[in-house]
Amino acid sequence: MFPQRTSGLAKNKTLIHITGWLLFAGIFFFGISRVEPTGKSFLVVLSVFGPSIPAVYLHSLSFDKWFRKKKYALYVLALLTNIFLFGLLIEFLAAEIVYYDDPDAYISGRLSLLAFLVVSTGFRFLFEGLEAKSKLAEIEAKQAKAELDSLKSQINPHFLFNSLNNIYGLLMEDKERAGDSLLTLSSLLRYLIYASQKSQISLEEEVKFLDDYMAMERLRLGDKCKLNFTKSEDLHNMAVSPFLLIPFVENAFKHGSFATIDESYIDVKLKIQEKRLMFTVDNSVKKKARTERSGVGIANVKRRLELLLPGRHSLEVSATDTRFFVKLELDL
Numbered sequence: 001m002f003p004q005r006t007s008g009l010a011k012n013k014t015l016i017h018i019t020g021w022l023l024f025a026g027i028f029f030f031g032i033s034r035v036e037p038t039g040k041s042f043l044v045v046l047s048v049f050g051p052s053i054p055a056v057y058l059h060s061l062s063f064d065k066w067f068r069k070k071k072y073a074l075y076v077l078a079l080l081t082n083i084f085l086f087g088l089l090i091e092f093l094a095a096e097i098v099y100y101d102d103p104d105a106y107i108s109g110r111l112s113l114l115a116f117l118v119v120s121t122g123f124r125f126l127f128e129g130l131e132a133k134s135k136l137a138e139i140e141a142k143q144a145k146a147e148l149d150s151l152k153s154q155i156n157p158h159f160l161f162n163s164l165n166n167i168y169g170l171l172m173e174d175k176e177r178a179g180d181s182l183l184t185l186s187s188l189l190r191y192l193i194y195a196s197q198k199s200q201i202s203l204e205e206e207v208k209f210l211d212d213y214m215a216m217e218r219l220r221l222g223d224k225c226k227l228n229f230t231k232s233e234d235l236h237n238m239a240v241s242p243f244l245l246i247p248f249v250e251n252a253f254k255h256g257s258f259a260t261i262d263e264s265y266i267d268v269k270l271k272i273q274e275k276r277l278m279f280t281v282d283n284s285v286k287k288k289a290r291t292e293r294s295g296v297g298i299a300n301v302k303r304r305l306e307l308l309l310p311g312r313h314s315l316e317v318s319a320t321d322t323r324f325f326v327k328l329e330l331d332l
Contacts, residue, residue: 020123025049040098047093048107052116055086059117060124079117087113166219181219188212195242203238203277203332207231207270210249214268217253224264231270238272238332241308245270245279247301248326252283255324272332279328285319298326305330 025045033041059082066075090109098107167185171178191209195201214229221227252266267282298317305313305328313330 043098047098048090048112051086051089055082056120083110083113184212184215198242200239201242203235203240206240226265229268232272247298248281251298252281255285275332277330277332281326283324285324
C-alpha cells in the first residue's frame with residue numbers, strides 16, 4: 001500500500017510497510033467490531049487482508065512494469081485478473097470461515113479489493129511525491145553547501161604576498177618587529193586553514209582574524225592611511241560563518257588605502273546589541289575611481305548572506321565620489 005522506494009523518507013522500508021498494514025487493519029477491525037462480535041470481526045479482517053496484501057504488491061509490480069511504460073492494455077488485463085482471482089479468494093474465505101453458519105451473509109471480495117488497490121495507489125503517489133520533494137531538498141542543500149564553500153574560498157590572497165614582502169624589508173631594519181609580524185602572519189594562515197573547514201566559528205576568532213589582517217595592512221601602509229577598528233568587548237558565546245566580514249574590510253583596503261589625498265582613512269566598527277551584530281566599514285576613495293564597482297568579494301558575501309541568513313540580515317552599501325560605506329546587521 002506504500003511506495004517501494006522510500007529511501008528518502010525512511011531507511012527501514014519493511015518497517016514502514018508493516019506499520020502501515022497494521023494501522024490499516026486496526027482501523028478496519030474497529031469499524032467491523034461495531035456491528036459484529038470480536039471473534040467474527042477478527043475473522044473478517046483475516047479473510048479480507050490475507051488475499052489483499054499479496055494482491056496489492058502484485059498490482060504494484062504490474063503498475064511499474066506496464067502502466068509506467070504506457071503499456072496500458074497489459075496493465076488493465078493484469079488489474080482485472082488480479083481483482084477477479086483475489087476477489088474470489090476473499091469471498092471464498094469469508095463464506096468458509098466467517099459466515100459458514102449464515103448462507104445469506106456475503107462479502108463482495110472484488111469491491112473490497114478494488115477499494116484496497118485505490119487506497120494503496122493513492123498512498124503510493126503521496127509517498128513518492130514526498131520522497132521526490134525530500135530528494136529535491138537534499139540536492140538543493142548540497143548545491144547550496146557547494147556554492148557556500150566556493151564563495152567562502154574566494155578570499156583575495158594578495159595581501160599575503162604583500163605582507164611577506166614587507167616582512168622581508170623589515171628584516172633589514174627592525175628584526176624584532178619583523179618577528180612579531182611573522183607571528184601575526186602565521187596566525188592568519190592558521191586561521192585560513194582552520195576556519196575554511198568549519199561552517200561556524202566563534203565571533204572572537206573571527207574578530208581576531210580581522211585584527212591580524214589589519215595589523216599586516218598597517219605594516220604595509222605605515223602612516224599613509226588612518227586606520228581604526230572599534231569593537232565590542234563582550235564577544236563570548238557567539239558564532240558566525242567564517243570569512244563573512246573580511247570581504248568588506250578587504251574591499252576598504254583595496255580602494256581606501258592610498259596617499260594621493262590629504263585624508264585617507266578606513267574606519268571599521270563592530271557592535272553587539274541584543275544578539276544582533278552591527279558591522280560598519282567606512283573608507284575614503286579616489287574621486288576618479290567611483291567604487292560602485294565594489295568587487296567580487298562583496299558580491300560573494302551578498303550571495304552567502306542570502307544562502308545563510310535569508311530574512312535575518314540587512315546590508316546597505318553606499319558610494320560617493322570620496323566615500324564608500326557598508327553597514328551590515330545580522331542575527332547571531
